[in-house]
Amino acid sequence: MVQSAVLGFPRIGAQRELKKVTEAYWSGKTTVEELLKVGKELREKNWKLQKDAGVDIIPSNDFSFYDQVLDHSLLFNVIPDRYSKYNLPAIDTVFAMGRGLQRPATESTPAVDVTALEMVKWFDSNYHYVRPTFSKNVEFKLNSNKPVDEFLEAKALGIHTRPVLVGPVSYLFLGKPDKDNLELEPITLLEKLLPVYAEILAKLKEAGADSVQIDEPVLVLDLPENVQAAYKTAYEYLVKETAPKLFLTTYFGDVRPNIASIKGLPVAGVHADFVRVPEQLDAIVDALSADQILSVGIVNGRNIWKTDFAKAVEFVQNAVAKVGAQRVIVATSSSLLHTPVTLNSEKKIPDEIKDWFAFATQKLNEVVVIAKAVTEGADSVKAELEANAKSIAARQSSSITNDPAVRDRVSKITVDLLSRKSPFDARLAAQKEHLDIPLFPTTTIGSFPQTKDIRVVRNKFTKGDISAEEYEKFIEKEIEDVVKFQEEVGLDVFVHGEPERNDMVQYFGEKLNGFVFTTNGWVQSYGSRYVRPPLIVGDVSRPGPMTVKESKYAQSVSKKPMKGMLTGPVTILRWSFPRDDISGKDQAVQLGLALRDEVQDLEAGGVYVIQVDEPAIREGLPLRAGAERDDYVKWAVESFRLATSGVEDKTQIHSHFCYSDLDPNHIKALDADVVSIEFSKKDDPKYIEEFKNYPNHIGLGLFDIHSPRVPAKEEFVARIAEILKVYPAEKLWINPDCGLKTRGWTETRASLTNMVEAAKEFRAKYSA
Numbered sequence: 001m002v003q004s005a006v007l008g009f010p011r012i013g014a015q016r017e018l019k020k021v022t023e024a025y026w027s028g029k030t031t032v033e034e035l036l037k038v039g040k041e042l043r044e045k046n047w048k049l050q051k052d053a054g055v056d057i058i059p060s061n062d063f064s065f066y067d068q069v070l071d072h073s074l075l076f077n078v079i080p081d082r083y084s085k086y087n088l089p090a091i092d093t094v095f096a097m098g099r100g101l102q103r104p105a106t107e108s109t110p111a112v113d114v115t116a117l118e119m120v121k122w123f124d125s126n127y128h129y130v131r132p133t134f135s136k137n138v139e140f141k142l143n144s145n146k147p148v149d150e151f152l153e154a155k156a157l158g159i160h161t162r163p164v165l166v167g168p169v170s171y172l173f174l175g176k177p178d179k180d181n182l183e184l185e186p187i188t189l190l191e192k193l194l195p196v197y198a199e200i201l202a203k204l205k206e207a208g209a210d211s212v213q214i215d216e217p218v219l220v221l222d223l224p225e226n227v228q229a230a231y232k233t234a235y236e237y238l239v240k241e242t243a244p245k246l247f248l249t250t251y252f253g254d255v256r257p258n259i260a261s262i263k264g265l266p267v268a269g270v271h272a273d274f275v276r277v278p279e280q281l282d283a284i285v286d287a288l289s290a291d292q293i294l295s296v297g298i299v300n301g302r303n304i305w306k307t308d309f310a311k312a313v314e315f316v317q318n319a320v321a322k323v324g325a326q327r328v329i330v331a332t333s334s335s336l337l338h339t340p341v342t343l344n345s346e347k348k349i350p351d352e353i354k355d356w357f358a359f360a361t362q363k364l365n366e367v368v369v370i371a372k373a374v375t376e377g378a379d380s381v382k383a384e385l386e387a388n389a390k391s392i393a394a395r396q397s398s399s400i401t402n403d404p405a406v407r408d409r410v411s412k413i414t415v416d417l418l419s420r421k422s423p424f425d426a427r428l429a430a431q432k433e434h435l436d437i438p439l440f441p442t443t444t445i446g447s448f449p450q451t452k453d454i455r456v457v458r459n460k461f462t463k464g465d466i467s468a469e470e471y472e473k474f475i476e477k478e479i480e481d482v483v484k485f486q487e488e489v490g491l492d493v494f495v496h497g498e499p500e501r502n503d504m505v506q507y508f509g510e511k512l513n514g515f516v517f518t519t520n521g522w523v524q525s526y527g528s529r530y531v532r533p534p535l536i537v538g539d540v541s542r543p544g545p546m547t548v549k550e551s552k553y554a555q556s557v558s559k560k561p562m563k564g565m566l567t568g569p570v571t572i573l574r575w576s577f578p579r580d581d582i583s584g585k586d587q588a589v590q591l592g593l594a595l596r597d598e599v600q601d602l603e604a605g606g607v608y609v610i611q612v613d614e615p616a617i618r619e620g621l622p623l624r625a626g627a628e629r630d631d632y633v634k635w636a637v638e639s640f641r642l643a644t645s646g647v648e649d650k651t652q653i654h655s656h657f658c659y660s661d662l663d664p665n666h667i668k669a670l671d672a673d674v675v676s677i678e679f680s681k682k683d684d685p686k687y688i689e690e691f692k693n694y695p696n697h698i699g700l701g702l703f704d705i706h707s708p709r710v711p712a713k714e715e716f717v718a719r720i721a722e723i724l725k726v727y728p729a730e731k732l733w734i735n736p737d738c739g740l741k742t743r744g745w746t747e748t749r750a751s752l753t754n755m756v757e758a759a760k761e762f763r764a765k766y767s768a
Contacts, residue, residue, distance in 0.1 A: 008335025100707030220253030269293030509534030699733030
């Protein structure tokens with residue numbers, strides 16, 4: 001019998017219950033008891049949903065109040081001293097590590113002032129994890145019982161689950177040394193860490209767990225030899241009578257280059273992502289022993305399109321033919337964390353298009369149907385297979401997907417459209433003359449706080465409760481207030497604050513052809529930050545200007561240079577649910593053409609500083625070096641340059657990048673005049689060195705916008721001084737890490753004031 005399995009389920013709740021209670025706890029509006037209660041309720045709903053769908057293997061310990069990797073750091077006592085010294089409750093320690101904490105002393109508690117740990121993208125997804133930070137003196141020990149507690153919670157409901165753990169090799173490899181131990185290679189801590197893993201595995205077996213999903217996703221990366229060799233060390237140690245059966249789980253890519261690390265491991269089975277790389281089936285089968293189970297990741301955990309049952313069933317049948325039905329599990333390719341919770345609440349998507357989708361809840365049924373079709377034959381699920389085939393065929397033949405005018409325009413792109421009129425030095429001279437920007441120019445990345453008032457008025461406009469004229473007047477007043485604020489703080493290059501925008505990708509998708517949108521299709525990006533990715537269903541074009549009106553208005557009420565703010569083609573693509581019937585390159589080029597029109601319209605409207613953000617350009621990079629990666633870099637860069645190269649030399653093009661391990665060469669290839677890069681959480685001085693030869697101008701972000709903490713002026717001064725040891729003063733811009741949308745006005749004013757004062761200090765020093 002072929003079983004069905006899910007590798008993880010969204011923890012946010014169908015109505016964002018987790019976000020609401022977490023933010024209420026942070027603001028002191030609810031208790032820790034209520035926070036924990038809602039978490040327990042969400043876990044129970046998720047387990048029961050999967051059980052009722054007929055899923056055979058249901059995960060536990062896939063829930064987190066912030067991030068599952070951060071939970072493992074708490075579990076194994078990987079807590080830097082700056083957090084542990086305050087003796088905070090466990091949940092507050094997690095939040096302090098994830099988002100920082102700054103609070104005054106009370107009669108019973110000392111003052112707390114700590115920054116957050118570094119946050120980076122989870123492989124090539126838009127989920128962010130909190131990077132473990134190790135010292136050579138770290139004392140690994142069990143610091144909580146979370147995996148066992150949640151297994152027992154489910155067991156009490158009559159649901160037998162398979163707990164999920166991040167594997168020891170991946171956990172160490174995805175971490176980094178702390179700033180005082182930069183010579184430390186985390187994988188060398190493996191032998192110290194393994195006994196603690198063995199201890200939690202023994203506790204799980206004692207609690208009744210017969211198997212554990214142990215995630216080792218770094219197996220899809222290019223690994224150094226010592227990390228490849230670590231798998232044998234780790235799993236020969238962990239697989240013992242006191243441990244449950246271990247299912248080694250990979251996803252997001254190709255394990256074949258590391259297949260030698262898997263072959264011969266004494267694990268019960270191996271899971272691989274055959275949605276992403278179906279060609280790896282034979283190599284993985286050949287690496288299995290005669291009794292090891294193959295978990296076939298065939299239902300896409302990363303996108304929202306229905307699984308083609310005919311193709312999926314055929315693929316699983318091929319696997320069964322190779323190893324036998326008793327040794328095959330049908331599974332999601334990865335955790336469903338990356339998909340919206342349910343399609344059932346979506347009422348506004350046209351029925352024709354809605355029929356093409358499957359969200360997390362619907363994907364539960366998909367793994368069950370595929371497993372049943374393989375086990376009991378196609379007739380056992382005849383109605384489901386026929387309905388699915390009809391949906392797949394309808395999408396393929398729909399006129400919605402193909403716009404001949406867009407295809408024709410793409411076919412006429414020439415190499416001349418991909419470069420600015422002049423090299424950077426000539427552009428810089430024209431910009432200095434035209435824009436009058438001082439040394440150490442200060443700016444922000446784009447958005448300012450989105451208050452409750454803004455959200456309420458936007459919602460009224462969306463519902464039709466106020467007129468377009470009323471809404472426009474409200475937005476103009478918000479822009480005026482933001483401009484006045486920036487004048488008071490003393491910034492040099494302004495932004496309009498983006499009060500009209502719901503999200504940096506959704507906003508543009510709503511103004512482009514080829515997109516549809518959900519009402520409640522939320523996906524966790526990090527912590528309590530959720531996004532509602534647009535769904536690209538057809539060829540993309542721009543029916544008219546998207547941002548010109550607001551940017552022109554902002555420039556009309558200020559004499560300072562005003563940045564027009566756009567999201568770049570690769571980021572719109574990566575932070576949407578993309579099509580799977582044409583290539584990413586084709587979609588990015590279509591977006592590049594649409595944005596090119598917008599950039600040119602902004603310039604024609606008198607906006608001469610234009611920021612085209614590409615924070616997702618690094619996350620889209622194929623995970624392994626080679627031809628596929630080289631091809632991606634080429635078309636990603638070309639789509640950006642297609643969007644930005646149609647302006648005059650005097651117009652300054654900016655771009656922004658954050659929360660990824662960036663390659664300076666990729667950023668250099670974009671040829672933006674100014675780039676801003678998230679930097680505040682970087683504590684390795686080598687990071688500055690990587691960018692010291694960047695030929696254009698750069699702003700290394702000086703404070704963490706995901707934290708409410710306010711850095712003192714002295715911190716800014718110290719950070720800038722550190723950068724100036726490496727980077728030339730005439731090229732350095734002063735800015736935050738990212739947009740200020742999620743921050744409050746009080747902390748925003750305080751942080752920016754301190755930042756500007758620090759910049760003025762250096763301006764006076766270097767001018768003298």
